[in-house]
Amino acid sequence: MDGEVLHKTLYLSVDPYMRGRMSDRKSYADPVGIGQVMTGEIVTRVEQSKNPKHQVGDVVVARLGWQEYAISDGTGLRRIDPSAAPVSTGLSVLGMVGETAYFGLLDVCKAKEGDTIVVSGAAGAVGSVVGQIAKIKGCRAVGIAGSDEKVKWITEELGFDAGINYKTSEHLVKDLAKHCPDGINGYFDNVGGPITDAVFPLLAQNSHIAICGQISMYNSAEAEMGPRFLWNLIMKRATIRGFLVFDYIDRFPEALKDLTEWVTSGKIKYRENVIEGLENAPKAFIGLFHGDNIGKQLVHVSD
């Protein structure tokens, strides 16, 4: 049909938010039904095109889900430049992942020079970019992650000022306090639960918390219990805000311009954890919840 494009999938992205699509709990998007194609972003090559805007051979990012071939109506596609960076980055640092880090840190956490920024899930796709943008902006960056290997990566390779392995920390509040002597001005939360509880006592005046993800909760059928903390916000005049990157869609070009410059100049390093074969996508997805991945988890579908 006129306007349609046939896509061949090169890479697909697995992300924690997809857990919400696998549940019929009320959310910001409809669930994916049993037997339907799992939703998600993919990098594709245009194989056939009846759309003058898209040429055979173009590499585009599309929200077409977990499948080897897909037909689109030619809308909602973002062309990427294979000469700037590997095409897989369109699903990671030069895509939604980088944009999430960018707006969550700069717009929601309002990070500015001299701030102390703490990020949970710091060795994950989003968290690792958050800390590096914080450094570019002149902040102190402290990451919380789940293994010594992850802590080593963010501090020795990515330039975080400090990292904490929450699995071996005997007192997370004290460990955080040691690395945040002036309190925490911004907290970028990917995780929730007890890790986030440890941040509240250390908030600085007029601090900002961005709730990006709560991966520790996504597999819970019932609400977990935790210490109440809202009283703490009063004396700290603190703000907590939940956000979705889609809310910033009008500003994506601005973010991609900065991110591309930072990636090509080496100011932002990234790691991609690639599993081979569409049939292994579920395994790659489940691994996110076991902390298997350092950096962005991708599935390579075809060349």
Place this chain on the structure above:
Amino acid sequence: MDGEVLHKTLYLSVDPYMRGRMSDRKSYADPVGIGQVMTGEIVTRVEQSKNPKHQVGDVVVARLGWQEYAISDGTGLRRIDPSAAPVSTGLSVLGMVGETAYFGLLDVCKAKEGDTIVVSGAAGAVGSVVGQIAKIKGCRAVGIAGSDEKVKWITEELGFDAGINYKTSEHLVKDLAKHCPDGINGYFDNVGGPITDAVFPLLAQNSHIAICGQISMYNSAEAEMGPRFLWNLIMKRATIRGFLVFDYIDRFPEALKDLTEWVTSGKIKYRENVIEGLENAPKAFIGLFHGDNIGKQLVHVSD
């Protein structure tokens, strides 16, 4: 000494925030020591003055604490006009109480025409003003309070659209949902705990929560536990902010101008619960935590 003023106390204010001053837990202000004068706002009459700015007979609001006579250096006093409204209102609707409601609702909750606003502690000093300002601004106002008498007062006399007695409600979320069919755009929280838990499932998109007080927590030595809710903020793009009215000190004149107009025109009604005698101030204070008061709790010290 030159500049000094001798004050005679007419009324003193008892407020929930004072609970924080009676504990050595870290807070935004220093605790009051044993044997020191309890801090707080009072309405006074100037008895003697060596300060050209203040004349004998002037009625002023001052932060001089719970005492019959006090000497000030003449600074930090706010003169009130006894012909505009009873002087006691300088401690209630035409003072910090009204200002707290004003900025919490309009600046923190960002209430605008058509919004549904829920307020907890709705028959309290601050809460009762919040709902009435919401109505003035064209919002739907729903109050949560602790007795049928309080619910009757806010709905029949103050013009709230609906009220819920949380002590007799069998399912607070369902009762709230019934009165907030389009969700909750703004929540002004004076109480915290299970009442606030019931609000989270009903938040509308881009909603704003103002944390003004958490009276349900102030007597707890240890952190109470409650259901985790931060994940809920993501899909709702909701914002929670703690605030102190002192942060708006530069804008107090703006608030007092509006509040005075609304009170003198009858658009805002208020109730004051006056206990007689300085010796009964502790009793009046403790009563705040038992829900004894409707409207502002004051102590009358002298005429």
